[in-house]
Amino acid sequence: xxFQQGIHKFRGRTYLCLxxxxxxxxxxxxxxxxKQGETVxxxxxxxxxxxxxxxxxxxxxxxxxxxGRPTSNPLILHFPSxxxxxxxxxxxxxxxxxxxxxxxPGPLTFILPKSTLVxxxxxxxxxxxxxxxxxxxxxLELLRTIDFPIAAPSANRYGGISPTTAGHVQSQLxxxxxxxxxxxxxxxxxxxxxxxxxxxxxxVYRLGGISIESLSEALGYxxxxxxxxxxxxxxxxxxxxxxxxxxxxxxxxSNQMDFQDTDGVILFSQERLHALSIETxxxxxxxxxxEAAKNLYAALHEMDQRNCTRIFIEEFPNVGLGKTMxxxxxxxxxxxxx
Ligand code: TXA
Ligand code: MG
Numbered sequence: 542x543x544f545q546q547g548i549h550k551f552r553g554r555t556y557l558c559l560x561x562x563x564x565x566x567x568x569x570x571x572x573x574x575x576k577q578g579e580t581v582x583x584x585x586x587x588x589x590x591x592x593x594x595x596x597x598x599x600x601x602x603x604x605x606x607x608x609g610r611p612t613s614n615p616l617i618l619h620f621p622s623x624x625x626x627x628x629x630x631x632x633x634x635x636x637x638x639x640x641x642x643x644x645x646p647g648p649l650t651f652i653l654p655k656s657t658l659v660x661x662x663x664x665x666x667x668x669x670x671x672x673x674x675x676x677x678x679x680x681l682e683l684l685r686t687i688d689f690p691i692a693a694p695s696a697n698r699y700g701g702i703s704p705t706t707a708g709h710v711q712s713q714l715x716x717x718x719x720x721x722x723x724x725x726x727x728x729x730x731x732x733x734x735x736x737x738x739x740x741x742x743x744x745v746y747r748l749g750g751i752s753i754e755s756l757s758e759a760l761g762y763x764x765x766x767x768x769x770x771x772x773x774x775x776x777x778x779x780x781x782x783x784x785x786x787x788x789x790x791x792x793x794x795s796n797q798m799d800f801q802d803t804d805g806v807i808l809f810s811q812e813r814l815h816a817l818s819i820e821t822x823x824x825x826x827x828x829x830x831x832e833a834a835k836n837l838y839a840a841l842h843e844m845d846q847r848n849c850t851r852i853f854i855e856e857f858p859n860v861g862l863g864k865t866m867x868x869x870x871x872x873x874x875x876x877x878x879x
Contacts, residue, residue, distance in 0.1 A: 562714065564707050564721045568683050571722045575687065580604055582696040582710040583683065584724025585675035587648045587732050587750050588703035588838065589710050590619070590693030591718065601662045601692050607717040610699040615665040616692040617650055617733075618672050621684035626651075626672045629658050629690060634738050636760075643759055646676035648729050648750025652737035663692055673733055679724045695732060702784055702845070702873075705730050705838045712842070730835035731865050736764065748865040750834075768868065784869045786845045786852060789877040792870065793853045805849035807840045809833055809857055820847050834862045841873070 549556050563570075571581045575592065578600040583592045591608060593600035595618045605612050620626045623641045627633065631654040633641075640649065655663075655670035664670050672690075675681070684691060695703040696710045704710045707723040714721075734749030736756070743764040745753065757763045793806070800806075805820035810828030822840040825832035844852045854870060857863035 560716050560719060562711060562716060562718055562721060564711060564723050566679070566723050568679055568686070568722065571720055572683060572686055574720050575600075575683075575691070578603075579720075580607055580718045582704075582707070582714065582718060582721040583677075583680050583691070583693065584707075584722060584727065585619075585677045585680055585693075586646075586728045587675070588705055588727055588730070589696040589707070589721075590675075590680075590691075591696035591710075591714070592619070592691045592693040594687075595619075595663060595690040595692035596658070596660065597689075598660050598662050601660065604692060604694060607714055608694060608697070608699050610694065612662065613665050614694075615667060615671065616663050616694050618659070618663060618670060618690040619680070619684060619693050620672060620674055620690050621681055622646075622674060625684075625690070626653075626674075629656050629670060630654060630672065631656050636741070636743060637736070637738055640736070640743070640756070640759055641674075644751055644755075646674040646681065648676070648731070648733040649673065650733040650735045650747075650749075652735060652746065669737070671735065676728075677724055679722060683722070700783055700785060702786060702838050702841045703732060704842075705835075709838070709842050726835070726839070728835065730837060730839075731862065731869070734865075748868045750862070750865070752861040753864060754861055783872040784841075785873045785876040786841050788845050788849055788852050790841075790852045790854065790870075790874050791877065792874055793855050800853070801850060803850040805844045805847055805852045807844060807852065807854040809855045813855070820844070820849055830857070830860075830862050833857070834866060837866055837869070 574581045578597050580593045580603045583590050591604050593604050623645050637651050650671050650673040652669050652671050659670045697703050698713045705727040707721045710721050729750040731750045734751040735747035737744050745764050745766045807822045809824055811823050811826045824836045857866045
């Protein structure tokens with residue numbers, strides 16, 4: 542038996558329980574906690590997720606509690622294959638199935654009409670459910686072993702930076718969850734792209750690890766991006782302040798003439814490095830967008846630990862994953878605009 546942190550009574554005696562968060566690579570251990578209705582952090586190719594049995598309302602509530610996230614924000618259900626999603630959705634339209642064939646497993650999430658098997662706590666009362674097949678060998682093995690889908694938001698405290706290593710999860714959720722399944726650094730490093738279908742056209746609700754260009758090529762047209770609040774469809778990526786550091790964060794172009802010695806800088810490539818002598822993090826020496834994406838959240842986590850007064854970050858070229866990164870940074874810097 543595993544006790545939540547807090548005060549518990551057992552055989553007439555009172556105990557104060559402190560949760561120790563264990564980090565390990567034991568998939569069976571993770572499964573055992575999930576079956577007991579506990580939360581476990583799991584690796585995916587995008588970011589670490591905070592997982593619980595997606596059919597168990599008590600377990601799902603623990604996700605919201607550990608993250609400090611409002612229950613008005615729906616969760617993604619994770620499956621071992623697209624076929625495994627079928628009982629949980631009322632319809633999987635042909636157009637989206639074609640994209641699934643090409644991009645799943647991978648960083649693409651589908652918004653679909655939910656079936657009655659999906660608890661309303663997952664969808665925040667909406668009639669649609671978000672489903673995805675993550676691409677990480679350990680998590681795929683875990684998903685294949687259990688007979689329920691996994692609900693998993695990013696394993697950060699609400700509003701914070703998504704974790705891309707087990708250490709990032711520990712720094713935010715230590716003592717709040719029993720286990721972190723350590724699958725190394727996430728390969729993509731940005732959350733999944735979220736899509737749905739409206740009037741037969743694909744709509745992008747959140748930019749993510751699959752670029753708009755890749756979707757356009759597969760579809761034969763450029764999907765519309767609707768990643769601001771609208772029509773009651775809610776994604777946390779739409780919240781104005783999100784993905785934020787504790788240290789004030791600014792785009793370099795907004796203030797670059799007035800660096801102080803105590804500031805820190807995150808650069809896309811090495812190109813502008815020579816001009817600076819302050820705390821610096823280079824995302825990709827050669828300016829490779831995929832490498833920069835993989836390192837972006839780690840850079841934000843690390844610079845946040847370095848006690849800089851302010852962090853400045855270079856804006857990315859507005860193509861491919863650069864669009865996704867600029868989107869995240871726009872929401873992160875919004876917190877510090879007066
Ligand atoms: O890459 C990812 O998607 C990661 C990994 C762990 O899979 N998960 C993730 O979850 O980013 P989260 O909760 O941080 O973001 C999921 C987004 C939220 O913004 C949520 O509002 C949206 O998906 N979402 C979930 N269900 C939805 C629905 N039925 N309709 C619209 N948006 C939905
Ligand atoms: Mg998140």
